[in-house]
Amino acid sequence: EAQVTQNPRYLITVTGKKLTVTCSQNMNHEYMSWYRQDPGLGLRQIYYSMNVEVTDKGDVPEGYKVSRKEKRNFPLILESPSPNQTSLYFCASSLSRRPGNNEQFFGPGTRLTVL
Amino acid sequence: GENVEQHPSTLSVQEGDSAVIKCTYSDSASNYFPWYKQELGKGPQLIIDIRSNVGEKKDQRIAVTLNKTAKHFSLHITETQPEDSAVYFCAAKGSSNTGKLIFGQGTTLQVKP
Numbered sequence: 001e002a003q004v005t006q007n008p009r010y011l012i013t014v015t016g017k018k019l020t021v022t023c024s025q026n027m028n029h030e031y032m033s034w035y036r037q038d039p040g041l042g043l044r045q046i047y048y049s050m051n052v053e054v055t056d057k058g059d060v061p062e063g064y065k066v067s068r069k070e071k072r073n074f075p076l077i078l079e080s081p082s083p084n085q086t087s088l089y090f091c092a093s094s095l096s097r098r099p100g101n102n103e104q105f106f107g108p109g110t111r112l113t114v115l
Numbered sequence: 116g117e118n119v120e121q122h123p124s125t126l127s128v129q130e131g132d133s134a135v136i137k138c139t140y141s142d143s144a145s146n147y148f149p150w151y152k153q154e155l156g157k158g159p160q161l162i163i164d165i166r167s168n169v170g171e172k173k174d175q176r177i178a179v180t181l182n183k184t185a186k187h188f189s190l191h192i193t194e195t196q197p198e199d200s201a202v203y204f205c206a207a208k209g210s211s212n213t214g215k216l217i218f219g220q221g222t223t224l225q226v227k228p
Contacts, residue, residue: 031214042204042218058215090158102214106158
């Protein structure tokens with residue numbers, strides 16, 4: 001089944017404890033992206049990647065890191081989480097960034113709470 | 116900067132009625148406008164999209180209209196059913212080469228049986 005998977009689905013952690021949220025897609029998509037969803041703000045892009053070893057900042061990159069060593073995986077890293085990073089996180093992928101091929105498929109989400 | 120405004124934030128309708136959600140965008144070069152439906156506990160899923168060279172698109176009970184001059188687009192759901200209850204997001208893709216989508220704030224639609 002074609003899908004985007006994220007792990008973990010739920011995570012409660014404490015300020016400053018490094019964590020990684022994994023994202024994997026099995027559709028051979030070039031383009032991958034991380035969003036955070038907060039009430040009243042919709043989905044805001046954190047980082048994106050147009051292909052392997054190519055990553056760039058989205059609208060709210062502060063406090064986050066990503067890597068794209070393989071086409072299928074795009075982990076999100078919080079080196080020192082803070083309470084303002086408590087949010088619902090979504091990974092998404094699309095065939096490419098080009099019009100006509102950029103329907104984005106979303107993962108199921110990761111609900112993160114930073115105490 | 117690029118911005119998408121979505122209204123209303125919540126919408127409650129009786130089963131069988133129509134529902135309309137409206138979005139406006141700021142980047143006149145935007146050329147792709149998808150709508151996503153997010154059910155409880157799940158990620159957003161594309162339900163319909165429209166490109167800037169088309170004024171209207173329909174798929175069974177859902178339709179999207181685009182007014183490029185006014186820079187707004189709308190989602191229309193007819194004959195609503197309880198399973199239409201969800202959060203709906205509009206988005207706009209600008210002309211930049213990044214493939215980035217700018218999302219609206221979301222509309223929580225409740226369809227009462």
